[in-house]
Each structure stands twice: as structure tokens, then as C-alpha cells.
Amino acid sequence: MLLICRLWKHVIRKGDTVVDATCGNGNDTLAMANMVKDELGKGCVYGMDIQKDAIKNTSFLLDVSLNPIERKCVKLFSICHSRMAEVLPQKNSVRLVAFNLGYLPGGNKTIITKSDTTKLALKAAKELLVPGGVISIVAYVGHPGGRLVVLYRFVAPCICREEYETVQAFASELPVECWVCSQIQMLNRPLAPVLLFMFKR
Numbered sequence: 001m002l003l004i005c006r007l008w009k010h011v012i013r014k015g016d017t018v019v020d021a022t023c024g025n026g027n028d029t030l031a032m033a034n035m036v037k038d039e040l041g042k043g044c045v046y047g048m049d050i051q052k053d054a055i056k057n058t059s060f061l062l063d064v065s066l067n068p069i070e071r072k073c074v075k076l077f078s079i080c081h082s083r084m085a086e087v088l089p090q091k092n093s094v095r096l097v098a099f100n101l102g103y104l105p106g107g108n109k110t111i112i113t114k115s116d117t118t119k120l121a122l123k124a125a126k127e128l129l130v131p132g133g134v135i136s137i138v139a140y141v142g143h144p145g146g147r148l149v150v151l152y153r154f155v156a157p158c159i160c161r162e163e164y165e166t167v168q169a170f171a172s173e174l175p176v177e178c179w180v181c182s183q184i185q186m187l188n189r190p191l192a193p194v195l196l197f198m199f200k201r
Contacts, residue, residue, distance in 0.1 A: 003184070004136055004195065005031055008096060011134050015042035016095040019088065019128070021081035021121055022113065023049040024104055026058030030065050032096070033074050041069055046088055048077040051111060054104050081113075082120035088128055095133045097125035101163060102140035115166040122170050126198075135198040139164040141191060164194060171198050 012018060012035045020029040029047045036043030049055055055078045062074055077087050081099070088094065099121070101113045125135050141160045171181040184195040 004098075004138065007134070007136065007197065008032070008035060008098075011132070012036055012095055014038040015040070017044045017046070017089065017093055018096040018098070019084060019094055019125070020045060020047040020098055021084060021125070022098075022100045023047045023054045023058040023076065024100055025054065025106070026061035028098055028100060029058050029074065029076075030061055032098070033062065033066060033070060037070050037073060041073060043073055045074045046077070046084070047074060048079050048081055048084060048087070049104075050078070050080045051104055051107065052078055053107055080117050080121075082117040082124070084121060085124045085128065093130065094125075094128040095130055097129060097133075097135045099135070099137040101138060101167075102160070112160075113163060115163045118163055119166050119170060122167065126174075126200075129200045131200055133200050135200075137167055137196040137198075139167055139194045139196060141194055167196055171196060174198060177201070 008031070012032070014036065015038045016036045018032045018036055020032055023029050026047075029045060032045045033043075036045060047058060049058070055076050059076055062071055066074070075087070079087065099118070101118065103112045122135065129135065139160070141164050168183070174181055178201050180199040180201065182197050186192040
């Protein structure tokens with residue numbers, strides 16, 4: 001989280017529009033709100049999560065952490081991240097789109113992000129991003145989830161790996177003239193989260 005926040009601070013400007021595509025418990029949403037807010041109230045965070053508990057948790061954290069003017073600059077939607085284009089402003093207006101893949105911390109571990117909807121969300125994010133913006137992704141390649149709960153120790157890593165590989169493939173296919181893509185991974189902890197970044201030139 002610390003590394004990602006440092007990167008965000010180098011990209012985000014006061015008054016920017018940014019997206020938290022997977023709100024979770026709201027920590028990333030709050031961090032973004034503190035980065036984009038300005039004296040004129042122009043900064044805006046669009047947060048979304050398919051789980052109502054995630055939106056509820058995020059809303060509570062924002063309510064107790066921000067003043068009323070700052071709180072109005074954060075808009076939350078209980079929708080899948082693949083539908084972000086339905087609620088976001090016009091094309092090419094977003095500085096950051098952040099994904100934290102996997103499951104809701106403290107929630108139902110069988111409800112996880114999936115490859116197909118994540119790929120759709122990445123396609124939408126690519127079109128919304130301004131030059132100089134970034135898509136940041138935290139992929140948990142070893143989280144316990146998926147439908148076959150009894151066999152989750154064996155099945156879940158495959159499900160996670162599939163989503164991670166989908167993100168990798170998406171980034172690898174972006175044209176080098178317009179994008180710079182990279183990832184950060186711990187070599188001595190193979191199941192640790194992998195950080196992926198797609199910078200738009």
C-alpha cells in the first residue's frame with residue numbers, strides 16, 4: 001500500500017478525477033480523496049464495488065474521515081467495475097484507475113473478482129485515462145476463494161493465477177508507443193501480491 005500511494009502521489013494532481021475500481025473497506029478511496037481535494041472542491045473520486053458491504057464500509061470511513069465538503073467529492077456506486085464507463089464523466093478525463101483484485105478483506109472469501117469482468121474494466125479504464133495517467137493493480141495470486149470451497153487450497157490459486165495472467169496479457173498487448181507497463185513482484189514470496197502499472201504516455 002505504501003509503495004502504491006507513493007506512486008499515486010507522483011501522478012495525481014490536486015483537482016484531478018480518479019477511480020477506485022474496487023473500494024473494499026475504503027482505505028484506498030480515502031487516500032485518493034486526500035490527494036485530489038483542493039480549495040475549490042474540484043477533485044473527485046469515483047468509487048465502486050459490487051458488494052454492498054464494501055460500499056457501506058467505505059461510506060462509513062469517508063464520513064468519519066472527511067469534512068462535508070470533501071465528502072461530497074467522493075461518489076460511490078454499488079456496481080461491477082466492468083460498468084465504470086456508465087457512471088464516469090466524458091472520455092479521457094481520469095488521471096488514475098486503481099484495482100485491488102481478490103476478495104473483500106473481512107468479507108466472504110468466495111466472492112472474488114473474476115478475469116472476464118476485470119478485463120472489461122481494464123478496457124474501460126484504458127479509454128477513460130488521460131495522457132500521463134496510470135492504471136494500478138494489486139493482484140493477489142494466492143488468495144483463498146472461488147466456488148469449490150472444499151478444495152480451495154488447490155483451486156483458488158488457479159483462479160487467482162488466471163486473473164493475474166489476464167491482466168498481464170492485457171498489459172503486454174498495449175502498444176509501446178502509447179503505454180509503459182511494468183510489474184513489481186517479490187521473488188522469495190511467490191504468493192505475495194503482485195503490483196502492475198500501466199502508464200499512458
